[in-house]
Amino acid sequence: MRGSLRAFIGATALTLALSTIILTEPAYAAKPVGSDKGATTEQTGGGDATGIYAAARITYSGSVAGDGGTGNVTSSDVNWTPPPCWYAPYLGAKDFKKKMSKDIESQMNAPGMGGHAGAALSELQRHYEDEYGWTDTPGYKDYNVDKDGEGMFWAAVENPDEPDLLKRSSCNDLPFWVDNGEAPPPQYEEAITPEILAALAYQHMQLPDTEVSLAPEGTTKVNLPTWAWLDKAVFDEVQATAAINVPGFALQATTTAKPVSLKLEPGTADAETYPASGECTINDDGSIGEPYAKGKADRTPPCGIKYLRSSGNGTYNLQATITWDIAWTGTGGAGGDLPDGTFGSDQAVTVQEIQAINR
Numbered sequence: 466m467r468g469s470l471r472a473f474i475g476a477t478a479l480t481l482a483l484s485t486i487i488l489t490e491p492a493y494a495a496k497p498v499g500s501d502k503g504a505t506t507e508q509t510g511g512g513d514a515t516g517i518y519a520a521a522r523i524t525y526s527g528s529v530a531g532d533g534g535t536g537n538v539t540s541s542d543v544n545w546t547p548p549p550c551w552y553a554p555y556l557g558a559k560d561f562k563k564k565m566s567k568d569i570e571s572q573m574n575a576p577g578m579g580g581h582a583g584a585a586l587s588e589l590q591r592h593y594e595d596e597y598g599w600t601d602t603p604g605y606k607d608y609n610v611d612k613d614g615e616g617m618f619w620a621a622v623e624n625p626d627e628p629d630l631l632k633r634s635s636c637n638d639l640p641f642w643v644d645n646g647e648a649p650p651p652q653y654e655e656a657i658t659p660e661i662l663a664a665l666a667y668q669h670m671q672l673p674d675t676e677v678s679l680a681p682e683g684t685t686k687v688n689l690p691t692w693a694w695l696d697k698a699v700f701d702e703v704q705a706t707a708a709i710n711v712p713g714f715a716l717q718a719t720t721t722a723k724p725v726s727l728k729l730e731p732g733t734a735d736a737e738t739y740p741a742s743g744e745c746t747i748n749d750d751g752s753i754g755e756p757y758a759k760g761k762a763d764r765t766p767p768c769g770i771k772y773l774r775s776s777g778n779g780t781y782n783l784q785a786t787i788t789w790d791i792a793w794t795g796t797g798g799a800g801g802d803l804p805d806g807t808f809g810s811d812q813a814v815t816v817q818e819i820q821a822i823n824r
Contacts, residue, residue, distance in 0.1 A: 523707055526705070528671050528673075528703040529666075535626050538667065540805075549623070550633055551621075551636060551656065557613055557617055566594075569589060573587075602641070615645055616642055622636070660799065662708065670705040675809050676785070683813075689772075693766065694752065694755055694768060702721055702723040715796070718794070722789040725747055725789065726787070727744075727787050728744050728788070730784040731772065735773040739766050745768035776815055784810075785811075790805055
């Protein structure tokens with residue numbers, strides 16, 4: 466019965482935006498992006514005069530995209546996606562009554578509002594005013610105003626960065642009440658949790674650029690091993706945190722990315738990599754590869770490239786991609802792993818044809 470009634474109401478009343486209230490429209494305080502240096506992106510403001518609308522928004526901090534959009538991490542799991550929607554605290558009882566009753570009354574008085582649409586609105590009104598409910602979803606008396614301050618109504622939130630409209634709008638239950646300090650009813654599987662926040666932090670995470678040090682730098686020679694390395698200080702671990710904090714409810718999760726390997730792709734088939742796989746693993750000190758120094762000319766680099774053909778009048782596009790191990794921790798000791806992430810950058814390499822080389 467619950468599903469059929471929800472579908473019936475949803476077909477008509479969802480146009481009021483009563484059961485899908487977008488709390489994450491971009492309204493950001495622009496601040497610099499840092500590599501885990503404390504830069505923040507806050508979802509502040511909002512269109513609701515109560516102020517609770519703004520307070521219920523998710524705040525992102527740490528190494529996150531500065532414009533509020535998605536970060537630059539690519540998941541190694543092609544089947545993994547961030548949550549397209551979720552349920553989160555919305556308004557207290559009195560403020561919810563003020564907004565919901567006004568919207569319902571406005572629509573009921575709209576020209577042509579009759580038949581199934583009018584019936585759906587009447588059912589919606591009964592649900593919040595006259596304790597009309599159904600299996601596992603009780604109704605409310607006068608919008609729970611006698612419990613104002615003891616909890617909040619929760620509503621669906623669309624992920625604004627989810628391109629699939631159907632997925633984005635799949636959290637289509639009507640707003641529901643949650644007492645302060647209590648968990649949402651179990652049927653609301655998409656209710657906000659530390660794990661959901663961790664996935665959102667992953668989605669917004671901004672990894673540092675990956676420009677490897679090369680020797681020779683920029684211009685190398687045919688058949689000359691080119692050494693490649695990354696110092697630990699260049700790409701230390703980064704963190705991104707997502708948090709939500711409203712009266713009687715607070716959650717946070719921090720997603721941490723640690724570099725584990727560097728993959729080199731020369732940009733041409735006429736090249737060899739060291740090691741042969743092109744995968745340079747991380748050293749015990751947190752660096753990757755080994756810097757070239759005088760006296761190493763006759764050695765094979767632990768991480769590097771040997772080009773077998775000149776780039777002519779152009780350059781080869783060296784791609785350096787770091788794989789990051791990603792895990793999260795959150796409120797209440799929760800935690801776990803997320804799919805590895807990758808991010809890389811391109812570097813132009815000139816390869817000259819010189820048969821005899823001294824260095």
